[in-house]
Amino acid sequence: MARIDYAPWGIVAPHYHPRATEILTVIEGSLEVGFVTSNPDNRLFSKILQKGDVFVFPVGLVHFQRNIGHMNAVAISGLIVFGSKPEISTDILAKAFQIDKNIVQQIQWRF
Incomplete structure (x- = not known):
């Protein structure tokens, strides 16, 4: 698990975890999150999350997070180890x- 602190308009650049699903919980602020499906569709799924919302990034898919507010945002991220x-x-x-x-x-x- 990790705590992520986002500056206003701060981002976690697109990346992926080849062996783990990630679950993200917003503690403070608002985040835009999303992931891109695999070929051939390469479809973007995105959502605006508010405090208390949870989002899952499936294993192996490119994903990102961005603070869409003018204030700091905080989230807790966990990677599945089971x-x-x-x-x-x-x-x-x-x-x-x-x-x-x-x-x-x-x-x-x-x-």
């Missing part, structure tokens, strides 16, 4: 996410 092969130790994930080991096992089972 489903790796071999699996990350349940103990490590439980401690990192501050959740019970049984919950980690339930999540990993879904992958």
Whole structure:
């Protein structure tokens, strides 16, 4: 997880994560976010997010974020780490996410 602080009109340039889905939650401000689908369509999906909104960037797709306000914006971003092969130790994930080991096992089972 990471906290992202955006200056007014600041951007996170288009980029991608080849092995992870990203989930973004807006804590303060307003963000324009979007991603581009794969070939052959190369279709842009974008949305304006407000405080409390959540957006998911699918694995491997180019995506971006931009503060569309005149004030600072803040978001929390997380990358999915479940489903790796071999699996990350349940103990490590439980401690990192501050959740019970049984919950980690339930999540990993879904992958």
